Amino acid sequence: MANVTIASLAQQLGMSKASVSYALNGRSGVSEETRAKVLSLAAELGWYPNSSARALSQSRSEAVGIVLLRDPADVGSEPFYMSVLAGIEAILGEREQNLMLRIVAPETGAERRDLGVYRRWSGEGRVDGVLLFDECRNDPRAPLLTELALPCVWVGGAHGATARSAATSVDQSGDALTVVEALSERGHRRIAYISGLAQLEHERARSSAVEKHASSLGISMVVVASDYTAADGEMATIALLAGLEPAARDFPTALVYGNDLMAVGGLSALKKLGLSVPEQVSVVSWDDSIMCQFSSPPVAALQRDIAELGRQSASLLLDIVQGHEPHNVRMQSAGLRQRASLGVVRRHPNQ
Amino acid sequence: MANVTIASLAQQLGMSKASVSYALNGRSGVSEETRAKVLSLAAELGWYPNSSARALSQSRSEAVGIVLLRDPADVGSEPFYMSVLAGIEAILGEREQNLMLRIVAPETGAERRDLGVYRRWSGEGRVDGVLLFDECRNDPRAPLLTELALPCVWVGGAHGATARSAATSVDQSGDALTVVEALSERGHRRIAYISGLAQLEHERARSSAVEKHASSLGISMVVVASDYTAADGEMATIALLAGLEPAARDFPTALVYGNDLMAVGGLSALKKLGLSVPEQVSVVSWDDSIMCQFSSPPVAALQRDIAELGRQSASLLLDIVQGHEPHNVRMQSAGLRQRASLGVVRRHPNQ
DNA sequence: CTGAAAGCGCTTACAG
């Protein structure tokens, strides 16, 4: 009736708890014969190590944490998070680690509400490390996690490795080049980048990378800040193009969106503005997803391997937790998935 | 340097550990003066209860678990899961409980791989209860969780309450009626329901509810099984309509899809078949999401409150964990969000 | 190769 524990196994086998523990953990100190007996009884009785007891004596929780600072109403519509979680989970599952997830709404104005969660998790010893998303300029999490000495990995971040932290950095420049070259080859000479939240490090990196490659290819560009939602992507697009004549020199013939949601919002805006895609405007998304595939027209997108980003990040974090020297990991740059939204510019007579 | 514990607080205050513990946990047995002193020092030193120690002595992990049995490659594209997780998290956060998440790919053929996770979590004492998704016919989790005596809630399930389990049941019949009436009012007399995975309990309930209401309103219907993916929703639609003449009597003038992904897949199929929406075929989705809003045309959908389903489920589970009598909770039926995909049937001369 | 013992940080009867 009572739960099966190491003590109960030891008693039934007439041995000490220590020997049973050694046998169960595959450590030296017991004969192979003894070990086999222990393992067989444990399997028979369905023994599992009590995770709290083990965590208490080892100061290891065997769990890593993720705090998503995102409006719960929005988070459902962003394929990115679930995809990266799936990748993370694949590694954690393999290595018998667990994922602790928290979703908190961003406080309007006040201090970020996620910070308290890291503090608490660390204080409670509930996680061995955390995966960090959406690194921003002067991110308050960086000093906090250093103070807490909690291992962490900046997923897709630009942060340098420290004693207990590292980053999986995405090749923003390579990705930007892929996009800009594709546009250049198709005759685009003026483009717009509709970015996600401007305070995010990776958006700054992308904007400047797009700018750099565009200018070196003789393409002029404009950057507009949006917020990764479809609704705002739509509004930003309308604001950008309102009042511009498609035939004008400064009319952007291609719109590059920071994610799939803004891209579909953009398509909707273009429809309302009576602009045809790709005949008058081409559209490219930085993230691919089902939305890009099934929108009309389907949207060309960078084929970033989001699940792989999750896998690499989780793997890196577990290494740091286990005491390995932190080192940043660079993700490969992505190819472009061509779809109907990306077209060739027809030269205007006046050019 | 060392971590701040109850023992260290007691020492600094010159009191026993027991008194400190009572003070910290708001229990009787200490004077208010003592309590205030303890609390103030604890706050100053940043004390947090070690979760493992607390869990070990209380046999409570303060965490609930979710196992998603889903292909990791697909899970990112399903807004449903992230939305329900956000709702669940809102309650867990309020009540200082934690969420343990695992995503496992369905084994092809062999035993379901999620079962071992429940076994392990239970044996390790890692979670106090679990939330179950996608209840299917003769679900093997039901006997397993009873055997483990692990509290659980069937999210959107039809399962009856037992000693340690309950369900948040969705009013499938009410939802079906909403859809069917909307179609009936618009003159539809033959419809098709493209369902999700046929082995799921809630899909069986929906199909039969749609059938019941349709027949009582003099509408004939056909059910086609798909699998919740956009790709298969597209294929199923093509298979359903291939060879049918739009003017024929048995041509369904409305297609109802079991979720948003299949609905956008369906739109894509209709475009390929050269059928216009809503002039020739109306489309309705059982789940609403950004995809329905931004597809073209936008897709009418049931406005089910998925986050609320998550909130109710989490709340119910926590009640059961705390020893309350399990009782099923019925979710309200949803209204229909009218959008351009839902149109009126023009009577054919031959009818 | 094995056993007796201390310790991880908490909670909780039980005496005073």
Add this chain to the structure above:
DNA sequence: CTGAAAGCGCTTACAG
């Protein structure tokens, strides 16, 4: 109202 003690289930030096 407070303190000394046992216990939750594990791990890990330390003796034998």
